[in-house]
Structure formats: structure tokens, C-alpha cells
Amino acid sequence: MSDRALRTALPFVMLGLTVFVWDLAVLWFAIPPYVLPAPGVVAATLVNDAPLLLQSLLVTLTITFQGFLLAAVGGIALAIVFNQWRVADYALYPYAVILQVTPVVAIAPLLLIYLPQPLAVLACAWIVAFFPVLANTTLGLNSVDRNLLALFQLYKASRWQILLRLKLPAALPEILAGLRIAGGLSLIGAVVAEIAAGSAGAGSGLAYRIAESGYRLNISRMFAALLLLSLAGVAIFFVLSALSHALLHRWHESAVRQER
Amino acid sequence: MSASAVVSLRGVGKTFENGTVALAGLSLDIAEGEFVSLLGPSGCGKSTALRIIAGLSEASTGAVTAPHDDVGFVFQDPTLMPWATVADNVMLPFKLGAAHSADASAAVTQALARVGLSEFAGAFPRELSGGMRMRASIARALVTEPRLLLMDEPFAALDEITRFKLNNDLLAVWQEMRRTVIFVTHSVFESVFLSQRILVMTARPGRVFTEIDIPVAYPRDESFRTSAEYAGYCRQVSEALAQAMGVVA
Numbered sequence: 061m062s063d064r065a066l067r068t069a070l071p072f073v074m075l076g077l078t079v080f081v082w083d084l085a086v087l088w089f090a091i092p093p094y095v096l097p098a099p100g101v102v103a104a105t106l107v108n109d110a111p112l113l114l115q116s117l118l119v120t121l122t123i124t125f126q127g128f129l130l131a132a133v134g135g136i137a138l139a140i141v142f143n144q145w146r147v148a149d150y151a152l153y154p155y156a157v158i159l160q161v162t163p164v165v166a167i168a169p170l171l172l173i174y175l176p177q178p179l180a181v182l183a184c185a186w187i188v189a190f191f192p193v194l195a196n197t198t199l200g201l202n203s204v205d206r207n208l209l210a211l212f213q214l215y216k217a218s219r220w221q222i223l224l225r226l227k228l229p230a231a232l233p234e235i236l237a238g239l240r241i242a243g244g245l246s247l248i249g250a251v252v253a254e255i256a257a258g259s260a261g262a263g264s265g266l267a268y269r270i271a272e273s274g275y276r277l278n279i280s281r282m283f284a285a286l287l288l289l290s291l292a293g294v295a296i297f298f299v300l301s302a303l304s305h306a307l308l309h310r311w312h313e314s315a316v317r318q319e320r
Numbered sequence: 321m322s323a324s325a326v327v328s329l330r331g332v333g334k335t336f337e338n339g340t341v342a343l344a345g346l347s348l349d350i351a352e353g354e355f356v357s358l359l360g361p362s363g364c365g366k367s368t369a370l371r372i373i374a375g376l377s378e379a380s381t382g383a384v385t386a387p388h389d390d391v392g393f394v395f396q397d398p399t400l401m402p403w404a405t406v407a408d409n410v411m412l413p414f415k416l417g418a419a420h421s422a423d424a425s426a427a428v429t430q431a432l433a434r435v436g437l438s439e440f441a442g443a444f445p446r447e448l449s450g451g452m453r454m455r456a457s458i459a460r461a462l463v464t465e466p467r468l469l470l471m472d473e474p475f476a477a478l479d480e481i482t483r484f485k486l487n488n489d490l491l492a493v494w495q496e497m498r499r500t501v502i503f504v505t506h507s508v509f510e511s512v513f514l515s516q517r518i519l520v521m522t523a524r525p526g527r528v529f530t531e532i533d534i535p536v537a538y539p540r541d542e543s544f545r546t547s548a549e550y551a552g553y554c555r556q557v558s559e560a561l562a563q564a565m566g567v568v569a
Contacts, residue, residue: 216417221416230401310444311403312403
């Protein structure tokens with residue numbers, strides 16, 4: 061079996077095995093469904109509650125996507141500002157770090173007081189996703205090949221040309237790495253804020269469904285919602301990886317397939 | 321300074337911010353169309369001198385005359401943009417607006433043909449061998465047909481076979497274009513094979529210790545590389561280099 065086939069097949073084998081053991085354990089130990097529902101029950105819930113769950117998924121994904129977009133645009137733009145004006149870098153970077161290291165779970169309740177609930181959730185998604193884009197883009201913009209920079213100066217390149225033709229393309233791998241992290245984090249941010257908001261009694265996103273189902277001891281719906289969240293996270297990861305590959309595969313070492 | 325000098329340095333010194341004195345009292349004249357090598361041990365300030373001539377670095381003391389606006393520069397690394405094709409890399413000087421050409425793409429085609437890369441115009445740098453990357457780098461430096469071509473140990477990282485081939489091809493291009501070339505190297509053999517004149521430099525601080533003419537007619541080919549005459553010049557230059565290094569050692 062080729063390495064590639066093995067890499068594709070093995071995770072699925074593991075999944076099948078886990079579901080099988082899970083099902084067997086529920087049967088064997090006669091675990092009641094309000095403690096641990098069998099995989100079949102979760103699947104049935106997924107189908108039966110599909111309209112409700114998919115609507116909630118859409119709400120969460122919309123917030124995630126908006127948060128991600130704002131983080132991407134804001135992070136890249138601020139990194140460019142930092143790169144071009146050192147004063148802005150010195151003045152603002154510490155606050156970007158503070159925003160990042162303060163746990164978002166702790167910020168969410170405050171935001172929910174000051175902002176309307178959807179906006180507060182969006183703000184949380186943005187806060188969490190924003191920093192990796194900023195940090196990675198800053199790193200990329202600052203690690204331009206010195207000789208290439210000298211070459212651009214030799215040919216009298218303007219500051220604008222150096223940014224557009226040298227720094228941004230050179231930073232592209234780092235920017236994309238930042239976006240890959242941000243994609244997953246914006247989902248986390250949205251979920252955290254929804255949970256915080258959900259306990260306040262508002263919202264209709266997937267995380268809110270999980271919290272709500274918890275109160276009602278509807279464990280199988282919790283699992284179903286959780287499954288949808290993981291799938292959403294995996295989908296985001298794959299979309300962003302595909303984007304990264306599409307943009308880098310012709311020239312960047314990280315995206316070049318190794319001959320063996 | 322002689323009337324036909326393209327580059328003229330008078331008592332040039334360079335002290336870095338950390339206090340390192342890279343150059344002190346460096347004087348040299350390079351005539352139009354000349355092929356001159358700067359030869360010296362590592363850290364003798366050859367590269368610093370080249371960067372000052374290119375206008376990439378300021379001399380701390382002394383006077384510099386050089387055509388800053390009409391220079392091609394080849395670094396020790398190919399220094400290509402990995403995200404751009406070979407043709408786009410060679411096109412760069414025109415895109416940045418310092419150089420103008422009635423037909424930039426024709427100039428790119430011609431520069432690629434000169435270095436034997438015509439078939440690789442659409443390739444990305446990572447798809448090329450080390451020697452071919454360096455050819456692309458040379459094509460980019462030549463594309464504006466600069467008055468002065470500065471080369472900073474361009475072949476130091478290449479294997480000997482590739483290096484000999486590139487030396488031959490560089491001389492062929494130089495004979496065709498007859499531009500002024502300043503070639504920095506730490507290889508005695510390379511400097512003797514390529515240049516009309518070798519400036520042997522001392523280290524720390526760098527200045528010209530002596531200069532040696534290599535009055536051998538071009539084209540120089542493999543028969544020159546294996547001749548007794550070549551070996552003789554190499555010995556002479558090696559001895560000069562040893563003395564230059566002995567000055568400080």
C-alpha cells in the first residue's frame with residue numbers, strides 16, 4: 061500500500077474503530093442515553109433535528125466568517141501600518157499583545173454588556189482570530205531578503221513598490237499560515253462568546269444549542285451539535301489549506317511535494 | 321583620475337556603527353570597458369567597496385565617483401524573487417522604473433538568450449539548478465545594459481564544473497557587450513582567468529595592496545586555463561595575495 065493511500069485510509073479506519081468501540085461499550089455496560097448516547101442515537105438526532113441544527117450552524121458560521129474576514133483584513137492592514145510606521149508599531153503593539161493574552165472567555169461577559177449580542181459575539185471572534193494574522197504578517201514583512209531589498213533600492217523602487225512587489229509577496233507564506241490559524245480561532249471565539257451569551261438567555265448559534273441541550277439533559281443533541289462544530293472546523297481548515305496550496309504550490313518550498 | 325575612468329575612489333574609508341573599520345584609504349580607478357577583479361581574503365572589505373560603488377552604502381570618508389544610476393549588481397546568492405518566473409525576475413528593473421526601454425520584453429528575451437536561459441523563461445527559480453539561478457541573476461543585471469556591472473563573488477557557491485562554464489560564458493557576454501565589470505572574488509584562479517587587471521586587497525582595514533595586469537588577449541578559453549602562462553600568473557597573484565595577508569597577519 062502506498063504511503064499516500066495509507067495516510068488517507070488510516071484516519072478513517074481509526075474513526076470506524078472508535079465508533080465501533082463506543083457503540084459496543086454503550087451496549088455492554090448498558091449506559092443510559094442521557095449519560096452517553098450510542099452513535100446510532102446521535103446520528104438519528106442529527107437527522108431528526110437537522111432543520112434546527114443546520115439553522116444554528118448557519119448562524120455560527122456566519123459569525124465565524126465575519127470575524128475571520130475582519131481579522132484577516134484588520135490583521136494584515138495593521139501589520140502593514142506597523143511595518144511602514146515604526147511609531148505606530150511601538151505605540152500599538154503592546155496593546156495587540158494584551159488583547160491576545162487576555163482570555164476571551166473573560167472578556168465576553170463585558171462585551172455582552174456594552175454591545176448588542178450579535179456584535180459582541182462578532183467582536184469575540186475577531187479578538188481571538190486577529191492576533192495570529194497580525195503577528196505572522198509582521199514577521200513575514202520583516203523577514204525580507206536583505207539583498208533583494210538592496211536590489212530594489214538599486215533600481216530606485218518607491219516605498220509603495222517595495223511593499224507591493226517585494227514585502228507582501230515575500231510575506232505571503234506567513235500571512236497564509238496566520239490565516240489558517242485564524243480560521244480555527246474565529247470559530248472558537250464565536251463559540252466561546254455564544255456560550256457566554258447563551259447563559260444570559262439569548263442567541264441561536266450552535267454553541268447556544270449545546271448549552272441549552274445541556275440544561276435539558278438532551279445529551280444526544282449536544283453530541284450532534286458538537287459533531288457539526290468539529291466538521292465546521294475541519295472544513296474551515298481544509299478550505300484555508302487549499303487556498304494556501306493554490307497560492308504557493310508553484311514557488312514555495314512548503315507547498316512543493318517531496319520526491320522520494 | 322584619468323579621463324576615461326568610470327569608477328574612481330579616492331581615500332575611501334568605511335567604519336561601521338559597531339566600530340569595525342572595513343576600509344581605510346582605498347583608492348582605485350576603473351576605465352570604461354575594463355574587466356577588473358578585486359581579490360582578497362574573506363572580510364577584507366571587497367563587498368563593502370562594491371556596495372559603496374553601487375551606491376548601496378555610504379563611504380565614511382573619501383571621494384567616490386561612480387555611475388550609480390546605471391549599474392547592474394550580481395550578489396553572491398542569486399537573489400531572485402521565488403514567487404516570480406525567471407522572465408518576471410529579469411523584467412524587474414523595468415518594472416521598478418529606474419530603467420526604461422522602448423521594448424522591455426524584447427530586452428528580457430535578449431538577456432535570457434545571452435545567458436542561455438531562453439527555454440526557462442516561464443520557470444520558477446526553485447525549478448532551476450544553482451548555476452541556472454545564477455544565470456538568471458546575471459540576465460537581470462544585464463537587461464538594462466548597464467554601463468557598470470558589479471559582481472560580488474557570484475560563483476563562490478557553485479561547483480567547479482559549473483563555475484568554469486559560467487566563467488567562460490561571462491567572458492563571452494563581456495566581449496560582446498564590452499561593459500565595465502568589477503568582479504569581487506577570493507579565488508586566485510578565477511581572477512586570473514577573467515580579468516585584465518587584478519587589484520589585490522589587504523584585510524582589516526581593506527585597501528589596495530598591489531595591482532597586477534594580466535595582458536593576455538581574449539577570447540580566453542580552456543587552452544588558456546591549462547597553459548603554463550596561466551599557471552605563472554596564478555603563482556604571481558598568489559604570492560601577492562600571501563604578502564597582502566602577511567601585511568596584517
